Amino acid sequence: MEKPLFVVLGLLLLAPARPEPVTGAVIGLLAVAGGGYFTWKSLSPRNECNEKGRLDIKALQADLENRVFGQHLAKGITLRGLSGFLRNKNPRKALAMSFHGSTGTGKNYISQIIAQHLYPDGMKSRYVHQFVATLHFPHIQHLDTYKDQLQQWIRRNVTDCKRSVFIFDEVDKMHPGLIDAIKPYLDYYEHIGGVDYRKAIFIFLSNTAGEVISKLALDFWKAGKVREDIKLSDVEHQLSLSAFNKNNSGFWHSSLIDRHLIDLYVPFLPLEQQHVKMCIKREIMDRGIIVDVELISKVANDMTYYPKDEKVFSVKGCKVVSTKLNLYLLPTIMDRPRNLNIFSGFFNFVSWVFWGICSSISNFFHFVFWAIFSLFLNIFYIISWVFWGICSSISNFFNFVFWAISSLFLNIFYIISWVFWGICSSISNFFNLVF
Numbered sequence: 001m002e003k004p005l006f007v008v009l010g011l012l013l014l015a016p017a018r019p020e021p022v023t024g025a026v027i028g029l030l031a032v033a034g035g036g037y038f039t040w041k042s043l044s045p046r047n048e049c050n051e052k053g054r055l056d057i058k059a060l061q062a063d064l065e066n067r068v069f070g071q072h073l074a075k076g077i078t079l080r081g082l083s084g085f086l087r088n089k090n091p092r093k094a095l096a097m098s099f100h101g102s103t104g105t106g107k108n109y110i111s112q113i114i115a116q117h118l119y120p121d122g123m124k125s126r127y128v129h130q131f132v133a134t135l136h137f138p139h140i141q142h143l144d145t146y147k148d149q150l151q152q153w154i155r156r157n158v159t160d161c162k163r164s165v166f167i168f169d170e171v172d173k174m175h176p177g178l179i180d181a182i183k184p185y186l187d188y189y190e191h192i193g194g195v196d197y198r199k200a201i202f203i204f205l206s207n208t209a210g211e212v213i214s215k216l217a218l219d220f221w222k223a224g225k226v227r228e229d230i231k232l233s234d235v236e237h238q239l240s241l242s243a244f245n246k247n248n249s250g251f252w253h254s255s256l257i258d259r260h261l262i263d264l265y266v267p268f269l270p271l272e273q274q275h276v277k278m279c280i281k282r283e284i285m286d287r288g289i290i291v292d293v294e295l296i297s298k299v300a301n302d303m304t305y306y307p308k309d310e311k312v313f314s315v316k317g318c319k320v321v322s323t324k325l326n327l328y329l330l331p332t333i334m335d336r337p338r339n340l341n342i343f344s345g346f347f348n349f350v351s352w353v354f355w356g357i358c359s360s361i362s363n364f365f366h367f368v369f370w371a372i373f374s375l376f377l378n379i380f381y382i383i384s385w386v387f388w389g390i391c392s393s394i395s396n397f398f399n400f401v402f403w404a405i406s407s408l409f410l411n412i413f414y415i416i417s418w419v420f421w422g423i424c425s426s427i428s429n430f431f432n433l434v435f
């Protein structure tokens, strides 16, 4: 949105201050029209429904590669599932993905990244909806109200935008009745009540089967096998065997499973210390602090790992990395208060910041003034030319009318005078002749 605006401003700036009238008028007109168009554009909603399912798969892949660690299965499955679904112009049902894994392994994180690649505003977009069971549907006694409300939300939102994204967090804590309420939208119906739900994307997040997945990963580790060799088939087998048949953990989607309404089961593996370290490193880099290997090890060692003896997997995944990092960063600044280098560096920094702020403000005003000035100049040129055009055409019109009328009258007088002259001279000649 900003780019075209700069083009318009640039045009105005390039326009010579006292341009040749026609060029000036053209540039001015272009600038005014362009400015109006982009103002209108920026006032209308920025984020449009991505009904066509445009998604830069390469960029999504790169983002997943760079930011999500230790989840080769989850990355691969979501990427392939999503690109296949979006490529299909007429999907037979909505995409339903179910993310499983223990805490802090990146379930919310990957769904956020997906949302961001579908809609630039990410989770804040009006086409991405997140429901948290314990937050949105806390009281069992209101179940019927929740059901109606949820169905209404989904129906209205999909009517508004077919490519809506719905993320259900903590599905394992969601009442089975609520799951039943959304079942129809995941099914193979062409439309329900005139609304087509087949382009929507549903993502379910839960800790269901987290233990099973962790055990599998641990078995691999114990057997000395590479983690990246864990295949989906290994996990799927385990998932279908135990997790979903248990009352407390998997009950919620037994009905979804029976009807094959979930398209993809996405296992999230427990994270090892090396992955936790990567999370810490990325967090440090995101904050713009110099990466310090010692600091990374300190924070990583402060996390708890299981099982008790081997200490392979992080209990909380990467979840508390950012808070833990805060604890370690705070003392390092407080430890060295007398270090003058820090103060001089600080003053230097402050002075640079001020210089930056001041010079950018001054440049900004300079620029704004210049832009406004040349905009006004060009507008005046346009107005003056328009007036000149109008005035000169009015004057020419009257000139013409006057000339036409006067020459008409003149001619009429000529004719009359000639007629009289003719009549008179012929009468006179007649009498002359008679006489």
Ligand SMILES: Nc1ncnc2c1ncn2[C@@H]1O[C@H](COP(=O)(O)OP(=O)(O)OP(=O)(O)O)[C@@H](O)[C@H]1O
Residues within 6 Å of the ligand: 067, 068, 069, 070, 071, 101, 102, 103, 104, 105, 106, 107, 108, 109, 110, 205, 206, 207, 271, 279, 317, 318, 319, 320
């Ligand atoms: N695999 C990962 N790679 C990189 N960062 C991760 C990974 N997993 C978690 N994180 C970091 O940890 C934070 C918390 O993760 P997230 O909220 O996705 O966990 P979760 O799987 O949803 O856990 P829970 O089941 O407790 O909700 C993320 O914001 C992210 O910064």
Ligand SMILES: *[C@@H]1O[C@H](CO)[C@@H](O)[C@H](O)[C@H]1NC(C)=O
Residues within 6 Å of the ligand: 128, 129, 130, 152, 153, 154, 156, 157, 160
């Ligand atoms: C869409 O869903 C949200 C919940 O995420 C809800 O608040 C909103 O009212 C819904 N929109 C419509 C038009 O119903």
Ligand SMILES: *[C@@H]1O[C@H](CO)[C@@H](O)[C@H](O)[C@H]1NC(C)=O
Residues within 6 Å of the ligand: 246, 247
């Ligand atoms: C599952 O729950 C039902 C009641 O909802 C109960 O009768 C049954 O014993 C439970 N089964 C298990 C394995 O807990």
Ligand SMILES: [Mg+2]
Residues within 6 Å of the ligand: 107, 108, 169, 205
């Ligand atoms: Mg979560």
